[in-house]
Amino acid sequence: MRVAKRLGWYGMMVMVSGSSGPARLYADWLNSVFELIPTHRADSGLSILCLGAHSDDIEIGCGGTILRLLQTAQCRVTWVVLSATGPRRLEAFASARRFLKGAKSTAIVTKQFKESFFPYHGEAIKEFFERLKRRCAPDLVFTHYRDDLHQDHRIVCELTWNTFRQHHILEYEIPKYDGDLGRPNVYVPLPEDLCNAKVKYLLEGFPTQRNKHWFTEDTFYSLLRLRGIESFAPDKYAEAFYGRKLVLGG
Numbered sequence: 001m002r003v004a005k006r007l008g009w010y011g012m013m014v015m016v017s018g019s020s021g022p023a024r025l026y027a028d029w030l031n032s033v034f035e036l037i038p039t040h041r042a043d044s045g046l047s048i049l050c051l052g053a054h055s056d057d058i059e060i061g062c063g064g065t066i067l068r069l070l071q072t073a074q075c076r077v078t079w080v081v082l083s084a085t086g087p088r089r090l091e092a093f094a095s096a097r098r099f100l101k102g103a104k105s106t107a108i109v110t111k112q113f114k115e116s117f118f119p120y121h122g123e124a125i126k127e128f129f130e131r132l133k134r135r136c137a138p139d140l141v142f143t144h145y146r147d148d149l150h151q152d153h154r155i156v157c158e159l160t161w162n163t164f165r166q167h168h169i170l171e172y173e174i175p176k177y178d179g180d181l182g183r184p185n186v187y188v189p190l191p192e193d194l195c196n197a198k199v200k201y202l203l204e205g206f207p208t209q210r211n212k213h214w215f216t217e218d219t220f221y222s223l224l225r226l227r228g229i230e231s232f233a234p235d236k237y238a239e240a241f242y243g244r245k246l247v248l249g250g
């Protein structure tokens with residue numbers, strides 16, 4: 001219970017589903033579980049690392065959860081976009097600042113690895129992750145989904161697990177033409193006002209993406225609503241993640 005009082009994140013209702021179907025884990029249960037996790041540093045707030053291949057990925061995948069975290073915990077956020085050049089770099093910075101305005105501290109990092117070519121620049125990207133590991137010790141990492149069909153997203157996920165080996169990692173999802181949405185097992189229900197903020201920030205923050213057929217208000221609300229149905233979210237909406245490993249009592 002001590003952790004939950006200090007870290008609002010752990011007081012949030014989170015849904016976890018297994019192969020036998022969804023099972024609701026309420027805050028009290030979750031709090032007692034997180035007591036067993038040795039790596040949290042409740043006294044100094046929550047350190048979060050957000051990793052995205054492209055400038056709008058983090059916002060699409062976990063923007064609502066970040067907004068919720070910032071409402072409920074003192075957060076120090078490192079926000080990394082690996083491929084952002086020209087106007088997309090400016091969008092990435094402006095959008096990150098908008099999403100993170102409630103953070104205790106922020107570090108926004110953009111790199112210029114060539115979009116769509118991440119598998120062919122693996123060594124340079126790996127070296128960047130090694131440097132990132134030395135400057136950042138997150139309690140919680142958000143990254144791409146392991147089975148994402150975009151090659152850049154997949155590389156970021158693989159390097160996240162290679163690099164952050166004693167950390168709590170949640171993989172977020174990005175809707176796309178390839179149709180790679182799966183069955184996530186961690187849900188974060190979101191109030192409607194945060195969903196509205198997420199979608200508004202996305203649509204206003206990335207004018208270079210408005211010509212994409214999928215970059216629309218209904219896309220973002222549809223996925224939030226679908227995950228809300230799956231998690232029986234009280235305000236209808238949720239973001240969903242893949243939590244592959246949870247180490248307790250180590």
Ligand SMILES: [Zn+2]
Nearest residue numbers: 053054057153
């Ligand atoms: Zn992307």
